[in-house]
Amino acid sequence: MKTFSFKVDPLTGEQYYEVYLRGQQLLTDPLLNKGSHFSIEERASLGLTGLLPHGVSSLEEEAARSLESYRRKPDDLERYLFLLGLLNRNETLFYKLLTENLIEMLPIVYTPTVGQACLLLSRIMRRARGVYIHPDNIAAIDTIFANVPLPEVQLIVVTDGERILGLGDLGADGMGIPVGKVSLYVAAGGLHPACCLPVCLDVGTNNDRLLADPLYLGFRRRRLEGEDYDRFVERFVLGVKRNFPNALIQWEDFAKHKAFRLLERYRERIPSFNDDIQGTGATALAALLTASRIKQKPLAAERVVIVGFGQAGVGTAKAIATYLQSQGLPPEEARKVVWPVDVQGLLCQDDPSLEPWQRPFARKREEIAGWKLKDPQKITLEDVVVNVKPTILVGVTAQPGLFSTKLLQQVAKEEARPVILALSNPTSKSECTPEDALAATGGRALVATGSPFPPVSLEDRTVETSQCNNLYVFPGVGLGTLVAKAPKITDEMFLAASEALSAMVSAEEQERGLLLPPLTSVRQVAREVAVAVAKKARDQGLGRLLADEEIEEVVSQAQWEPRFVPYRPGRPS
Numbered sequence: 335m336k337t338f339s340f341k342v343d344p345l346t347g348e349q350y351y352e353v354y355l356r357g358q359q360l361l362t363d364p365l366l367n368k369g370s371h372f373s374i375e376e377r378a379s380l381g382l383t384g385l386l387p388h389g390v391s392s393l394e395e396e397a398a399r400s401l402e403s404y405r406r407k408p409d410d411l412e413r414y415l416f417l418l419g420l421l422n423r424n425e426t427l428f429y430k431l432l433t434e435n436l437i438e439m440l441p442i443v444y445t446p447t448v449g450q451a452c453l454l455l456s457r458i459m460r461r462a463r464g465v466y467i468h469p470d471n472i473a474a475i476d477t478i479f480a481n482v483p484l485p486e487v488q489l490i491v492v493t494d495g496e497r498i499l500g501l502g503d504l505g506a507d508g509m510g511i512p513v514g515k516v517s518l519y520v521a522a523g524g525l526h527p528a529c530c531l532p533v534c535l536d537v538g539t540n541n542d543r544l545l546a547d548p549l550y551l552g553f554r555r556r557r558l559e560g561e562d563y564d565r566f567v568e569r570f571v572l573g574v575k576r577n578f579p580n581a582l583i584q585w586e587d588f589a590k591h592k593a594f595r596l597l598e599r600y601r602e603r604i605p606s607f608n609d610d611i612q613g614t615g616a617t618a619l620a621a622l623l624t625a626s627r628i629k630q631k632p633l634a635a636e637r638v639v640i641v642g643f644g645q646a647g648v649g650t651a652k653a654i655a656t657y658l659q660s661q662g663l664p665p666e667e668a669r670k671v672v673w674p675v676d677v678q679g680l681l682c683q684d685d686p687s688l689e690p691w692q693r694p695f696a697r698k699r700e701e702i703a704g705w706k707l708k709d710p711q712k713i714t715l716e717d718v719v720v721n722v723k724p725t726i727l728v729g730v731t732a733q734p735g736l737f738s739t740k741l742l743q744q745v746a747k748e749e750a751r752p753v754i755l756a757l758s759n760p761t762s763k764s765e766c767t768p769e770d771a772l773a774a775t776g777g778r779a780l781v782a783t784g785s786p787f788p789p790v791s792l793e794d795r796t797v798e799t800s801q802c803n804n805l806y807v808f809p810g811v812g813l814g815t816l817v818a819k820a821p822k823i824t825d826e827m828f829l830a831a832s833e834a835l836s837a838m839v840s841a842e843e844q845e846r847g848l849l850l851p852p853l854t855s856v857r858q859v860a861r862e863v864a865v866a867v868a869k870k871a872r873d874q875g876l877g878r879l880l881a882d883e884e885i886e887e888v889v890s891q892a893q894w895e896p897r898f899v900p901y902r903p904g905r906p907s
């Protein structure tokens with residue numbers, strides 16, 4: 335049901351919304367509600383007379399009022415609930431507050447607090463956002479999408495809740511993640527809040543705690559699997575195509591088997607990408623490109639051990655290989671920079687349990703012929719570190735403490751400036767803390783982590799740690815693809831994103847060991863990433879044929895700022 339339309343006054347050129355709601359309905363619609371900002375004229379023409387206190391506030395005054403309430407909250411979960419309440423009451427105000435206090439509020443609406451919220455979502459949720467699709471309503475997919483109260487959906491973040499951050503299967507309670515990602519699409523990417531839709535594919539859960547919890551709100555069955563699952567997802571994708579033909583789909587926090595399969599099945603059929611494979615991979619590559627400039631050593635000359643060879647591990651390995659190939663390395667050489675380690679230890683080609691996505695990076699048995707091993711059947715992470723002498727160590731395992739002091743010391747013994755990326759989320763799942771990494775390496779490590787950590791005080795300086803999180807990539811990739819009207823998203827578009835992101839780290843920031851630009855510039859980052867992605871799409875013959883300046887112009891124009899436009903009463907046509 336449409337609640338408003340975007341309009342431009344043909345005489346004055348002024349933007350306004352033609353609004354179809356009146357009175358109390360308008361005040362309870364979060365996209366349209368202006369709270370005390372409604373003008374005297376709007377109050378009269380939209381049936382609001384008497385429903386608001388006398389004072390008319392500017393957006394800045396409303397934001398100051400909300401910030402005061404926010405800062406009175408006693409803990410992070412309460413802060414999360416307050417911000418979500420605000421999002422459900424007045425979206426423009428929420429985004430004003432979030433964009434102006436991003437460093438303070440990002441860890442609340444996003445990683446790590448959003449993880450804490452997902453663990454409790456059925457118990458703390460006040461009001462649902464987005465859409466929930468389950469086996470009992472999938473037949474009505476067109477009705478579900480017709481019920482979406484947004485004028486034009488362009489961006490969908492969808493999860494089935496099976497692998498929420500490093501927290502496992504949270505069923506429908508995983509919906510906190512698409513909601514959080516959408517808030518970054520708006521705050522960082524600048525997409526209009528009225529075109530972004532969080533979706534939960536609630537196919538059940540295998541989490542016994544949730545199944546036994548009388549307050550759990552999801553579809554209370556074990557997960558749909560196999561062909562039933564595939565048919566379910568297919569009906570969802572076809573529904574998206576019919577109802578929102580221009581929409582881009584971001585796959586988020588699926589279990590790895592499904593994540594790889596869905597990405598491959600749909601990437602040519604609909605503009606879509608997997609954030610945990612491609613978004614995380616592109617961000618990690620950006621961090622490594624910066625490290626390579628700091629070290630003045632080409633990435634081709636590094637030895638990269640990646641621990642945890644699932645979505646983020648394979649995504650990072652592929653991003654590295656794509657980059658090295660763009661530098662002229664033959665594909666096989668490019669892949670050899672990476673040493674993949676998973677639960678069974680080093681991945682070798684003769685291992686029958688290898689997954690298809692792991693296989694291209696598995697090593698030949700001959701390569702390890704001369705290694706000293708305790709047990710040749712299982713080549714442990716320690717064995718790999720001792721024998722490969724990695725210069726870069728990437729962790730994506732959700733195993734806190736996996737990068738022990740001993741392991742980190744071993745890496746630092748052979749490498750003057752080891753790069754340590756501990757990427758698992760949330761904070762509690764990080765393979766090591768920046769403090770551990772710096773202590774074990776005598777302060778020489780270049781460190782980045784998936785979740786935020788406070789600065790570390792060393793004897794002679796304070797070290798900040800970059801947050802190597804896909805939040806640096808997905809908003810710009812989404813924005814760039816939409817602006818370009820590209821029918822698909824290629825590996826080269828992600829490579830362009832990595833290069834643009836790394837290029838934004840200034841010489842002074844590199845000097846301080848930062849591998850990514852500061853979080854304060856995420857909006858600028860999304861802009862640069864979007865421009866790079868749209869140009870690459872064009873160069874690959876995808877989407878609109880715009881000149882460089884035109885791309886820059888349309889990206890700038892597409893970025894919405896949280897502000898109110900005037901409302902005029904209308905009737906839906």
Ligand SMILES: O=C([O-])CC(=O)C(=O)O
Binds near residue numbers: 500610758759803804
């Ligand atoms: O949400 C985040 O912070 C990053 C991410 O995609 C994940 O950990 O699954």
Ligand SMILES: [Mg+2]
Binds near residue numbers: 499586587609610
């Ligand atoms: Mg994710």
